[in-house]
Amino acid sequence: MLRFALVGSLVTGAALGAFAIRAVSRVGSNQGYSPRQPIEFSHRLHAGESQIPCLYCHYAATRSPHAGIPAASVCMNCHGLLTTQTAEIQKLKESVLQQRPIRWVKVHNLPDLVHFDHGQHVRASVACQACHGPVEHMVRVQQRMPLTMGWCLSCHEARGVGERGQRTDCVRCHY
Amino acid sequence: MPGTARRTLTPAVECARPVPLRPAWLEGSLALRQISDDIALPLSARPGAGWFVCIAVSLTALAVGVACVTYQIATGIGTWGLNKSVGWAFDITNFVFWIGIGHAGTLISAILLLFRQHWRMSINRSAEAMTIFAVLCAALFPLIHMGRPWLAFWMMPYPNSRGPLWVNFRSPLVWDVFAINTYLIVSLVFWYFGMLPDFATLRDRAGAGGKKRIYGLLSLGWDGSQRTWSRYETACLLLAGLATPLVISVHSIVSMDFATSILPGWHATIFPPYFVAGAVYSGFGMVMLLLIITRRVMHLQRYITLAHLDRMAKITLLTGSLVAFSYASEWFMAWYGGNADERFVFVNRATGRYAWAFWTMVACNVVIPQCLWLRRVRTSPAALLPIAILINVGMWFERFVIIVTSLHRSYLPSSWVMYYPTSIEIGTLVGSFGLFFTCFLLFIRLLPMIATWEIKGLAAAQARGRS
Amino acid sequence: MTSAPRHFLVATFSNEDALRAAAREVRDRGCRIHDVYTPYPVHGMDELIGIRHSRLPVATLVGGLAGCATALAMQFYMAVFDWPLNVGGKPANSTLAFVPITFELTVLCAGLVTAAAFLTRSGLVPGASTVPFADGTTEDLFALVLRSRDVTIDVAEAGRLLLESGAAQVVLKDVSR
């Protein structure tokens, strides 16, 4: 009976340990984060059905560390001509009229301590979806990837970025 | 029928007559029940005024410490006097000091056990307790000395979301983490094992009620069966055998924090034995301090006799001489090694702005203990008490001298600075003493502070030795 | 787990010498001594009641080896295979630097395994119930217990024998566990 107790506790302990390990290795990840946006902008409609290339709106992604959230004027390039009128589009036009920027909510938040250069990755022809998930199928954008350091590294490992030594140079991202 | 008794007795006595015990480690002959009565008394009786005074002082000190640490963690390490060149001072000094204190306990309980030293029996329990409390105080400082203590767990290799990113197994600080935790755990186990039979005794003494239930739980159903006893003694010997190299390794590793560095005054191969000797030295100083007071306050003169003090004083004298020898060889190497920077650091220690600390250290650690050559001193509590205190002062300053004087005069004179402690640092040091003595004072009230079963065995043996 | 009554002959002594003598007596009469309960370890009893040498050292050795292996494996895996980094120009496999932690973990595991082995083997666990054959064996009494089944001679005879060899009192207990 004593033995049963011992074995049982061992087994449960192991199970708990495994769970804890899995838990801590996800710490800090906002996976699944999908906040409401001031304008219910549908990527599925624009990037998916209308097939607008990502880089049309996020044009800075090729040359800047920051992909950039398009200015309202960029939206107006089309919506200035399109006649369709919805409440959401109305919000957009108002912001243009009142010259008040739209308070988008950032979905993919890397902590400040890491420097991610969009340009570098886009130029290396890494698909946007590799980090942002199948945005073209999302109505409201959601963070699909863990965006943890381990996750970044695993991708670099898989793609064999740089020699082994360089791959783990901390200052490539942290400074 | 005495006749038969004699006939049957003699051979038995023959076969089991222990080595005659000289000197007597217990005053007078004690009935077994008498022993447990004496030892169990403090656990039930209302503490005396002396104890209340002590605990009041200790708690006040502890409160000061808690306040200082809270303020420091809330505001930043800047509340200490450290600077661009002196990155460690009071914090690590206290750390090494307390770790050192702990070593005497393990030595008494483990090493003396292996050497079958009967006199350890009256003091090993409290010495082990002291070890544990000292290690607790010590472990406190590496934690709070961090810039971001809340991230202390990063020192442990655990799977994390960073790759995972592990720790630097080359860093002596990581060695410390493992060494100190091992030391703490093994000491705890050893301590608890020692108390198992006593818990059983207390359980059986206690009338039905909460107390009985608690002691019942703690005693794990100990019933004094011979089978358990024999296994028990094996286990204790094994643990002692493990604790002995452990205790030596712990302070060696602590000394490597310095020995493996590149700093003149730190980078010395002699450090491990030097530190171990110093640790035992300061530890015995603390044991004497504690026991001289306790035997008085708790009326345990019969169990902790002058003979005990004499033995401890002798060991103190021995380790003290080892420490003095280490100082000498350190200086010799500084001169003989011919490294200008090393030489400078040592000359600076003796003549620089911190010379006062250095000479305090020499006075307390080298000069004062020489009194212990006199038997009259070794057997007089009144004389030993101040010596014990001074030895601890001296050993604290030894660590201070090693750490601060080396740092404040390192390779580039452009970075030479002075270090002045702040009230926060002093408060934290006071607090650590508060924590230590609070723990100890609670210990002597809540747990049998003398190994009852061992004393019983000793008393019996002593009785037969007399007959 | 039988509830059949088991009869024990319990003799209590006031000192270890009497105990030892009595044990010798009954053992010479061919009775197997069930156990002896004492307030402190009485040496020279083991062979009288026939306790074989403890195998705890084996447990210690196993624990130590396990700890040593774990430590080495952990450090090599983490610092050499999983994520080698250039730390101070030292090689990823700085074996010497791994020694301290290896040693500590060896001692830790050995110690814990020894403790665990002892407790489990002796059935010492929190809340374990004990029915003492005689009160005060943890205080100042020495109890010698014979299981009536093992008493090769007549139980009364055995009792007398024990009383002769200095037992303070002898009782016949039946304990149903």
Added chain:
Amino acid sequence: MSPMTKDATVYWKSLEELRAERHDSSSRRDEFVEPLPWKRTTGARAFQASTPPADPAVDGASRRDFLALMGFSLGAAACSRGTTQHALPFVTAPEDLTPGVPNWYATTCGGCSASCSVLVKTRDGRPIKIEGNREAPLFGGGTCAVGQATVLSLYDGQRLRQPLWRGAPASWQEVDEKIESQLRTTGAAQGRITLLSATITSPSTRDIIARWSRRYAGFRHVVYEPVSYAAIRRAHQTLFKRAVLPHYRFDNAALIVGLEADFLGAWLSPVEFTAQYARRRRPGRSMAHHVQFESTLSLTGANADVRHAVSPSAIGHLAMALLDRVSSADREPFAADMSLALAASELDALADRLLRHRGESLVVCGVQDVEVQTVVTRLNHVLGNIGHTLELSPCSFQKQGDDEEVATLVEQMQRGDIQALILYGVNPAYDYPNQQAFLRGLERVALSVSFADRVDETASHVHAVCPDHHYLEAWGDAEPVTGSFSLIQPTIAPLFETRAAQDSLLKWLGEAQDFHAYLRSYWQRNVFPLQTGRRNFEEFWDGVLQAGFLNAPVPVAATAALSGPVVATARRARDGQPRELRVGTADRFELHAYETVALRDGRHANNPWLQELPDPIAKVTWGRGLAIAPAVADRLDLQDGDVVTVTGGGVRVELPIWRQPGQPSTTVSIALGYGRTGAGPVGNGVGTNAWRFLGHGADGLLGLHPTVVALEKTGRFAPLAATQTHHSMEGRPLVREATLEEFLTDPGAGREAPEALPSLWAEHEPGSHTWGLTIDLSSCTGCSACVVACQAENNVPVVGKEEVARGREMHWIRVDRYYQGPASSPDVVFQPVMCQHCANAPCETVCPVLATVHSSDGINEQIYNRCVGTRYCENNCPYKVRRFNWFTYANNPRFDFNMNSPLGTMVLNPDVVVRSRGVMEKCSLCIQRIQAGKVAARQSGDSIADGQIQTACQQACPAKAIVFGDMQDPGSQAARFRQSPRHYHLLADLGTRPGVGYLTKIRNREARTR
């Protein structure tokens, strides 16, 4: 459209390709308007401006700033589901601003009147860094500490948000109306209108002022400089009938004799001179010899081969004696009655040396005394240096103070003869010796207007304060030296409701034209014709805007003939000198006042970077002590920080003393530029105002005239915060030096045998680069520009006096200064020390959490977010270059400097995180620049060219002493330096194998017997 944006779109995309891009007006309208939504808001609103909600930049920049404001608390915790973060895009996207991509603009530094050409780096519309303009020949691409710090002054919270009328906020309209009406009446009444300005090197501005004098009969323009250099101009007037400030050419001088002139530190045009000096001081046969006579140990004196400590009053005699020796054969015995530290024989030797270097020697003197300057000029003339080592044409416009005019002005003001006074870039109420007289006069002026950017000592007494732009917000031009033109263009829309002084001047003239248009037309009329390169003015204008400067050919005028006999001048000069100042006794000393490298005349006193910059010599921050010779201090039983009262010339001040080796025993020296009361919270009350010791001499010149002061111990103690408290190398071979002869015979002289220490471990195979740094100790003058540059580039916090005094300054690079030899006349060596990036780094081994490890390209990485702050690395670093964040320095009221105000944090570099409390930090070799360089190279597809990546310290260094490069590329200058026989590693015998190396210091003189 807002005027100042017109044509501002000509900017540099990067340092390398200087391609101007023209944009249609729409983008032009956007360029400055959109990135800065707060442009037309009040100060209060401007504060929320740099927090994300109002920040236009999308991701990183705003996020970084946000966290910078939050003290990086978010980043600190490695794991945390951050609070909701918003991203605000532009409403209308500006085409030439990509968030996260810097823009570069060429402009002219407004730090002082030297007017160096600089480039300004802007991120998301914010200027964040000043760099020297490497193309500009005059200044050689370096900067000084002050220039580096000017970008922070832009974000100074003390700046006025709008004009003031009688101290109350007012609109420009009201203020203009009031001023214009007043001017109208004054003009009608032929009343006296005076523009009291600092030196104006801007030709167009001078042109506007000329219009004023045409417009108003009673108008007068008076140039006021607290340190005016008028004596030099007057001397040239007497001798050549041309009141010019010569353009000095140290690069042509084989022998430089400095007389109380700190031309490397704070005198006239330090960056320019340092560049020239360094060029001519490269070890080799043509290495110039430099002899310095001065009282307190100046930066220049510290670099001299031979330095003589003399009291200021002796300078005249010296010049005289030299003139006697070089001009006439009759060498009268050298006046022995002067407490001089040198024998007549030495003087003869120097005279001979001068004669041997006719035409390539230069005697430069900083004493404000016409007679002395006449002698010096004469000396240069006799030696045939005019036209070679100092040019009268082109000449320098960098200092134009006219002291007599100022004196008369103050008199007139007191008499009430001045109806209107316009103050432009001056602060007489602070730095005019007789402040009371000036203020009394000011009260009697009917209309007083100041262009001050804050309510300073003077502006608090005027009727109207019409805040001028910061130069980074303004249009303008400059002509520091004849024919060397440069433009000033706005790099950011004005943060506040300020207006360019020139615009105000034009407005009050009733001109419709704004200054930008005026500037263009002026250049079209006057500068365009000077050049032949470009036909079309638009092209020309764009070209100059993008280059930042223009060198017009200068007609070299033959030097006018001398007038007046040599000896007469000489005699006059000598008689003009006080024969004997009874000084040196227990309490009587001759006073000497000097400008410091960091604060100059004190106009930047509210700039925390400059206040915390350790003085190159004294290594003291946040105020200066009274320099006194150590021997004297011992005699008077004075310790550093003992407060004394200095009484003399009717002035009495109290300040702590500072034992200064190399200080003549007869002299005490006091720093100018301190003791501000109207600068702002940072600068107010730091140090003591010493301007009051100055005055108008018999010759009407404004300066310090021989003054005897008495010292009296107060018994109070006011410790000074020094970053270095031990001044001897203790005989350790840290800075290794050799004399020129030794060097010529053995290039490796002075450097111990190259250490070839075997490593215990196998080498880690290096990556594609091995970055390293080499520092030429022979070129380094110790000017400390690198320190501020690093601070600006890497968001290094300011910690304040108390923390510095505790030894907790945060500078990533420091300039160690050691004295050698006797305290009376020590040798000085400088050694910039930053993280040495050791291949076998002691710090790395001991870090428990792998927060500092080695990168594949040779960088000692410090990962802040991994650091737990055990400080073990700090202890184990033999170079003590690691800096710990003892407190939260950002957004902490306790450290109320730029990082505590949303406005001040706008200067932060978005590419570098702001470190949190409890982490270690240190030099990263400007890793952000290395990464950017790598990315750029990968983008362009070609390898990284040497010099393409520059560290901040290297870029700032006016002497080009610091060289960064890839040690794997044998062609790189850094690698070539490493191959030099002079190259050595600091503390190499420790086996740390540093990535930073040093070149031995070479002195051009006989070995000194030690």
